[in-house]
Amino acid sequence: MKLRKGARRPRVKHVDDQMTFTEHLGELRDxxxxxxxxxxxxxxxxxxxxxxxxxxLGGPYEDFCRNSPQQCSLGGDFIITxxxxxxxxxLKVAGWGGLALxxxxxLWQLWRFITPGLHPKEKKYAVPFIFSAVALFFLGAAIAxxxxxxxxxxLISFSGSSVTSAFxxxxxxxFIVVMMAAxxxxxxFPVLLVFLELAGxxxxxxxxxFRRYAWVIIVIFAAVITxxxxxxxxxxxxxxxxxxxxxxxxxxxxxxxxxxxxxxxxAASSTTA
Numbered sequence: 001m002k003l004r005k006g007a008r009r010p011r012v013k014h015v016d017d018q019m020t021f022t023e024h025l026g027e028l029r030d031x032x033x034x035x036x037x038x039x040x041x042x043x044x045x046x047x048x049x050x051x052x053x054x055x056x057l058g059g060p061y062e063d064f065c066r067n068s069p070q071q072c073s074l075g076g077d078f079i080i081t082x083x084x085x086x087x088x089x090x091l092k093v094a095g096w097g098g099l100a101l102x103x104x105x106x107l108w109q110l111w112r113f114i115t116p117g118l119h120p121k122e123k124k125y126a127v128p129f130i131f132s133a134v135a136l137f138f139l140g141a142a143i144a145x146x147x148x149x150x151x152x153x154x155l156i157s158f159s160g161s162s163v164t165s166a167f168x169x170x171x172x173x174x175f176i177v178v179m180m181a182a183x184x185x186x187x188x189f190p191v192l193l194v195f196l197e198l199a200g201x202x203x204x205x206x207x208x209x210f211r212r213y214a215w216v217i218i219v220i221f222a223a224v225i226t227x228x229x230x231x232x233x234x235x236x237x238x239x240x241x242x243x244x245x246x247x248x249x250x251x252x253x254x255x256x257x258x259x260x261x262x263x264x265x266x267a268a269s270s271t272t273a
Contacts, residue, residue, distance in 0.1 A: 031109040038105035043098025050090050053097060054169070057176055060148030061167065064156075067149070071156055073164040080168060089169040096177050100141075104134050125198065133191050140187030140240075141180035147236045148176065154230035182225050183237055190244035190251075197252040204252035207245070214245055 046053060058076065065072035080086055099106070107130045156165050196202045207214070222238035 027113060031113045035102070035106050035109050038102035039095075039098045041098070042101030043094040045101060046097030047090065047094040050093060053093060054089075057093070057173060060145065060152060060176070061172060063149040064152045068153060068156075071164055073166045078169040078172065079166050085168065085170060089173060092170070092173055096173075100138075103137065104130060107133055129191060129195065133188055136187040136191060136244075137184040140183035140185070140237075143236050143240070144180040144183035144233070145176075147233045148179065150232040151179070151230045154232065179226075179233070186221075186225060186237055186241060187244070189241055190248045193245070193248035194251050194255075197248070197255055202252075204249045204256060207249045207252065211245070211249075215242055218242055218245065 058078065062076035065076040069075070080089075108126075111126055111130060156163075159165075193202070193207065197204065197207075218241045219234075219238050222234045222241065226233045226237055
């Protein structure tokens with residue numbers, strides 16, 4: 001049945017309520033529109049402040065050229081090889097920057113779409129999860145940015161001492177975006193583990209018993225996922241992920257204890273009644 005123009009679309013009020021396929025599509029459309037608007041607004045802001053943002057992103061390359069001037073022909077400046085390259089790189093920076101600025105909105109819309117029927121007690125985790133996810137993503141991106149001078153030194157050294165570097169902004173921005181995104185997404189690892197513990201898919205005891213294998217998998221994952229492949233970036237990614245794994249176990253144990261206390265109180269109250 002079609003909704004009247006201007007009528008509000010039904011929302012899931014309880015975990016046992018169900019939405020029709022058409023209502024799911026309407027919900028997805030609304031979430032996508034809000035996400036696109038947020039990314040677009042962020043992209044406009046980045047587009048207007050393009051020059052200082054490009055200077056910030058070029059910082060690692062400038063640091064590398066400052067420490068190894070013999071391997072930089074332009075002292076850290078970029079070159080373009082076509083008349084449209086400048087506008088194209090501005091659009092690329094605006095697009096990725098807009099997505100980064102709109103990340104809280106994107107995660108909120110994703111959370112609201114995939115978990116419409118949670119109980120009120122479970123919905124209270126929305127804000128902590130989104131806040132921690134955004135914080136961890138930007139922490140990972142910051143660590144990637146910090147390791148970039150060493151990564152560039154490691155990669156450029158393979159070309160030989162007689163070769164100097166002169167990057168185009170397109171190739172450099174693509175590299176740094178992939179690097180920061182890989183670290184940022186990898187740093188969401190503890191959020192995923194805690195979510196699985198809350199959902200009852202895994203337990204802290206399971207994670208603890210799987211610890212040694214997890215450490216090996218994390219090291220292999222860091223070696224594969226790191227775009228530069230240098231040892232500095234690999235260690236900068238693997239060590240925090242190991243720490244996050246251990247922190248996830250501790251958080252899971254706290255969740256188990258909290259649930260046990262809540263169940264004990266509920267049992268005691270029902271016995272008293």
